[in-house]
Amino acid sequence: MPLIESEEAIIGRLGELFRNSFAPRLEVGIGDDAAVISGIDNKLVATVDMAVEGIHFHKDWSTPFQIGAKLTTASLADVFAMGGHPKYLLVAAAISDSNNSEVITELAKGIRSVADNFNVSVIGGDLSKSEKMALSITALGELDADPIRRSGAKVGDLVYLSSLPGLSAAGMAILNRGLDRPRYVVEAHLNPKLVKPDNLIKVASAMCDVSDGLTIDAGHIAKDSKVSINFVSEQLIGATDFKDLQELATELNEDVFDWILNGGEDHFFIATVDPTKASDELGIQAGLVVSGNGQIMLDNKEIKKSGYQHF
Amino acid sequence: MPLIESEEAIIGRLGELFRNSFAPRLEVGIGDDAAVISGIDNKLVATVDMAVEGIHFHKDWSTPFQIGAKLTTASLADVFAMGGHPKYLLVAAAISDSNNSEVITELAKGIRSVADNFNVSVIGGDLSKSEKMALSITALGELDADPIRRSGAKVGDLVYLSSLPGLSAAGMAILNRGLDRPRYVVEAHLNPKLVKPDNLIKVASAMCDVSDGLTIDAGHIAKDSKVSINFVSEQLIGATDFKDLQELATELNEDVFDWILNGGEDHFFIATVDPTKASDELGIQAGLVVSGNGQIMLDNKEIKKSGYQHF
Numbered sequence: 001m002p003l004i005e006s007e008e009a010i011i012g013r014l015g016e017l018f019r020n021s022f023a024p025r026l027e028v029g030i031g032d033d034a035a036v037i038s039g040i041d042n043k044l045v046a047t048v049d050m051a052v053e054g055i056h057f058h059k060d061w062s063t064p065f066q067i068g069a070k071l072t073t074a075s076l077a078d079v080f081a082m083g084g085h086p087k088y089l090l091v092a093a094a095i096s097d098s099n100n101s102e103v104i105t106e107l108a109k110g111i112r113s114v115a116d117n118f119n120v121s122v123i124g125g126d127l128s129k130s131e132k133m134a135l136s137i138t139a140l141g142e143l144d145a146d147p148i149r150r151s152g153a154k155v156g157d158l159v160y161l162s163s164l165p166g167l168s169a170a171g172m173a174i175l176n177r178g179l180d181r182p183r184y185v186v187e188a189h190l191n192p193k194l195v196k197p198d199n200l201i202k203v204a205s206a207m208c209d210v211s212d213g214l215t216i217d218a219g220h221i222a223k224d225s226k227v228s229i230n231f232v233s234e235q236l237i238g239a240t241d242f243k244d245l246q247e248l249a250t251e252l253n254e255d256v257f258d259w260i261l262n263g264g265e266d267h268f269f270i271a272t273v274d275p276t277k278a279s280d281e282l283g284i285q286a287g288l289v290v291s292g293n294g295q296i297m298l299d300n301k302e303i304k305k306s307g308y309q310h311f
Numbered sequence: 312m313p314l315i316e317s318e319e320a321i322i323g324r325l326g327e328l329f330r331n332s333f334a335p336r337l338e339v340g341i342g343d344d345a346a347v348i349s350g351i352d353n354k355l356v357a358t359v360d361m362a363v364e365g366i367h368f369h370k371d372w373s374t375p376f377q378i379g380a381k382l383t384t385a386s387l388a389d390v391f392a393m394g395g396h397p398k399y400l401l402v403a404a405a406i407s408d409s410n411n412s413e414v415i416t417e418l419a420k421g422i423r424s425v426a427d428n429f430n431v432s433v434i435g436g437d438l439s440k441s442e443k444m445a446l447s448i449t450a451l452g453e454l455d456a457d458p459i460r461r462s463g464a465k466v467g468d469l470v471y472l473s474s475l476p477g478l479s480a481a482g483m484a485i486l487n488r489g490l491d492r493p494r495y496v497v498e499a500h501l502n503p504k505l506v507k508p509d510n511l512i513k514v515a516s517a518m519c520d521v522s523d524g525l526t527i528d529a530g531h532i533a534k535d536s537k538v539s540i541n542f543v544s545e546q547l548i549g550a551t552d553f554k555d556l557q558e559l560a561t562e563l564n565e566d567v568f569d570w571i572l573n574g575g576e577d578h579f580f581i582a583t584v585d586p587t588k589a590s591d592e593l594g595i596q597a598g599l600v601v602s603g604n605g606q607i608m609l610d611n612k613e614i615k616k617s618g619y620q621h622f
Contacts, residue, residue, distance in 0.1 A: 027354065028458050031535070033392035033519050034358035034450075036458040040351040043338065046434065047345035048449055050403035052441040081344035092361035092447045123357065126447075130363040136403045136437075136447035138359055139345075147339050147347040208344050224342070 005101045010127060017108040023088065023121035035124040037088065045084035045141040049074045053132040061175050064103045066190045067135060068110030070265075073194040075139040076118060077209040077267040080194075083148040083201045084141035089115060089122045091137055094130030107135070114194060153206040153225035153272035159218070159287040162197045162269040164239040165210050166256065169263020170248045177252070185248060189265065197269040199281050204271035213264040215296045215303055221272060228292025229272075233299050236260060239284045261303060316412045321438060328419040334399065334432035346435035348399065356395035356452040360385045364443040372486050375414045377501045378446060379421030381576075384505040386450040387429060388520040388578040391505075394459040394512045395452035400426060400433045402448055405441030418446070425505060464517040464536035464583035470529070470598040473508045473580040475550040476521050477567065480574020481559045488563070496559060500576065508580040510592050515582035524575040526607045526614055532583060539603025540583075544610050547571060550595045572614060 005013070015030045023029070028036040051057055051071045062070070072089065079086040091111060095103050104127070111122060120139070171189025180186055200207060206221045214231075222229045236242060242256075249256035272289050273282060295302050316324070326341045334340070339347040362368055362382045373381070383400065390397040402422060406414050415438070422433060431450070482500025491497055511518060517532045525542075533540045547553060553567075560567035583600050584593060606613050 028393065028460060032458075032461050033389040034356045034395065034452075036393060036395075036454060037355040037357070039353075040355050042350075044348040044351050044355070044451075045345045046348070046399065046401055046449075046451060048401040048403045048435065048437050048447065050405055050437050050439060050445065050447060052405045052439065052443075052445055055405065055439060055441050078344040082339065082347060084345065084347075088357065090357055090359040090449055092359045094361055094363045094366065094445065124359065126359050126361050128361060128363065128366060130366050130443075130445075132363075132441075132443060134361065134363055134405065134441075134445040134447075136359065136361060136445075136449075138357075138401055138447075138449040140355075140357060140451075141345075143347060147343075149339060150343050 007127065010101070010104055014104070014108060017105065018122040020121055022119040023123060026121065026123055029123050030125065040142060043143040045079050045082050045143050046138065047075060047078040048136055048138045049078065050134065050136040052134045062190050064106035065110035065113070068107040069114050069191050071135055071137045072111045072114040073192055073267050074211060075137040076114065076120065076194060077211070079139050079141040080196055080201070081148070081207050081209045081269060082143060083145060084143040086118055086120045086139050086141040088140040089120055089137055091122055091125040092135070093125065094128045094134040096131060096133065097129050118196065148201065148204050148207045150206055150208055150221045151224040153221050153227050153289045155227055155289055155291050156275060157205055157272035157289040158275050158278055158285055159229055159231070159289060160200060160271050160273055160282045160284065161286045162195065162200060162283045164236065164241045164245065164260065164284060165214050165266040165268050166245050166259035166263050168192055168265040169259040170245060173252050173254055192265060192267050194267055197271070200269055200271040200283065203273050203277040203282070205274060207269055207271040210266050210268045210270055211264055213262045214270065215261045218270055218296050219294060221270065222292070222296060223294035226293065227289050228295040228297060229287055230290050230297040230300055231287035235284065235286050261298065318438065321412070321415055325415070325419060328416065329423070329433040331432055333430040334434060337432065337434055340434050341436065351453060354454040356390050356393050356454050357449065358386060358389040359447055359449045360389065361445065361447040363445045373501050375417035376421035376424070379418040380425050380502050382446055382448045383422045383425040384503055384578050385522060386448040387425065387431065387505060388522070390450050390452040391507055391512070392459065392518050392520045392580060393454060394456060395454040397429055397431045397450050397452040399451040400431055400448055402433055402436040403446070404436065405439045405445040407442060407444065408440050429507065459512065459515050459518045460535070461517055461519055461532045462535040464532050464538050464600045465585070466538055466600055466602050467586060468516055468583035468600040469586050469589055469596055470540055470542070470600060471511060471582050471584055471593045471595065472597045473506065473511060473594040475547065475552045475556065475571065475595060476525050476577040476579050477556050477570035477574050479503055479576040480570040481556060484563050484565055503576060503578050505578055508582070511580055511582040511594065514584050514588040514593070516585060518580055518582040521577050521579045521581055522575055524573045525581065526572045529581055529607050530605060532581065533603070533607060534605035537604065538600050539606040539608060540598055541601050541608040541611055542598035546595065546597050572609065
């Protein structure tokens with residue numbers, strides 16, 4: 001296989017790399033002007049995420065496999081956050097033409113490493129040259145119930161986290177110091193593991209994925225629901241993974257609560273739940289919805305939203 | 312309005328910029344994790360296109376308005392080329408943070424300048440920072456008939472062009488010389504006008520849009536249909552716009568047939584049509600489908616595919 005392939009050869013090979021059996025209703029797939037699905041039975045959920053080199057990832061840190069996997073995770077998490085079932089992906093990639101064959105193969109494998117877990121198929125895309133890599137992934141899904149909006153939280157609802165955020169921020173702190181261990185922490189940043197929040201989807205009054213940082217993402221729910229959210233440090237400290245995260249923070253001389261509250265990209269979920277539906281199976285009960293105007297508090301003191309701001 | 316806006320302010324404003332009445336079935340739009348459409352009655356058509364600064368456009372030549380309009384054109388053309396009706400767009404943009412407010416507004420206006428013509432709504436997106444601008448547009452549409460594939464051409468079919476390609480290439484040749492007139496030619500490159508090929512959609516056995524160049528795009532049809540295509544120079548010369556294009560080529564000392572056969576980005580359409588369905592209303596009858604293995608010929612002599620190759 002040559003290191004630099006022609007576009008025609010690449011697209012033919014992508015058809016192979018993405019061939020799978022998850023899309024029985026795919027009428028036209030990769031290789032025509034657009035993909036065609038023979039029908040959508042339910043509501044259609046649609047979202048797009050983009051990642052560009054130097055901003056969202058660094059080639060020194062991340063392999064093409066990890067870059068593909070992580071953006072797929074972000075995109076599928078958005079479909080889960082509405083309560084939907086992702087089905088199809090469209091992938092647009094602009095990559096440098098040196099060694100394009102290997103980069104494309106690894107990107108495709110990374111995308112499949114996540115998509116295959118959820119029976120999601122890549123049905124089309126766009127490929128071009130670029131000095132700096134840019135990748136966009138569109139996820140399409142189905143939804144057979146009311147969408148779980150950010151605006152549905154009610155005063156008195158409990159706030160749940162599907163897992164304790166902060167490990168991705170810890171991984172980035174390690175990479176920022178030029179280190180690469182502990183490996184599982186670095187991996188949490190480079191290739192976060194996506195778990196579908198099945199139990200939360202059944203009961204959430206509002207939900208979003210934790211991509212920009214817990215304070216910012218909780219802030220989206222609070223603002224759109226015209227409420228405030230109060231996190232309780234004692235409940236966060238009680239979470240299973242807190243101790244490990246705290247030890248890492250101490251070692252690196254960082255603030256564990258800064259990681260939890262402001263670190264992004266874990267792609268866990270925050271949801272609000274009516275107290276009558278409380279259950280240990282929903283994850284970490286981390287706080288309460290209170291009356292207010294979009295404030296996020298920790299132990300009743302407002303905290304500044306300092307997670308990842310794109311501008 | 313500040314030159315540099317916060318993400319929250321921008322997303323709020325984008326909700327306003329893209330607010331419109333074309334999407335009665337939009338249940339959740341811009342501002343949640345994903346968009347939700349309450350139902351799709353027909354087949355779903357989906358396609359994505361990406362453009363990056365320095366490869367697909369140059370900021371010296373193109374305004375953000377033109378960049379947004381042109382990529383929207385490319386994306387809608389792909390839906391038309393399957394015979395579909397575009398309905399919804401998802402826009403991912405990575406832009407520099409200097410002057411982001413104006414750039415985003417102009418991008419949005421450019422996108423709407425094309426989308427509004429076809430009652431297409433922007434329903435979601437992703438916005439981030441980048442040194443070099445990158446833009447991806449996903450178009451979703453509906454299709455109430457069989458998709459028009461690239462593989463449907465039959466020996467004996469007539470080859471039609473919705474318009475004579477080449478004006479975009481002429482515009483680029485002018486810009487490459489540091490010139491900016493005639494303005495309508497430069498505009499054809501910077502902001503090509505999209506016309507829905509209604510008549511061709513009704514009768515085409517195969518169709519694609521002319522984005523990479525006529526020879527390459529005709530080659531897609533020929534290869535997928537396991538036929539060859541023979542263009543007839545006399546028929547191209549007979550097209551209404553040929554004389555103007557030839558005069559431009561002579562002035563710039565370029566080959567008019569190179570523009571027609573290898574220039575890309577006109578976003579016109581090439582289609583094959585059973586001869587019983589021939590009609591002057593289909594556009595320019597430019598050649599014939601003949602037996603072969605994917606060759607593209609002009610006056611029975613094979614021509615090299617030298618349009619825009621992404622690698």
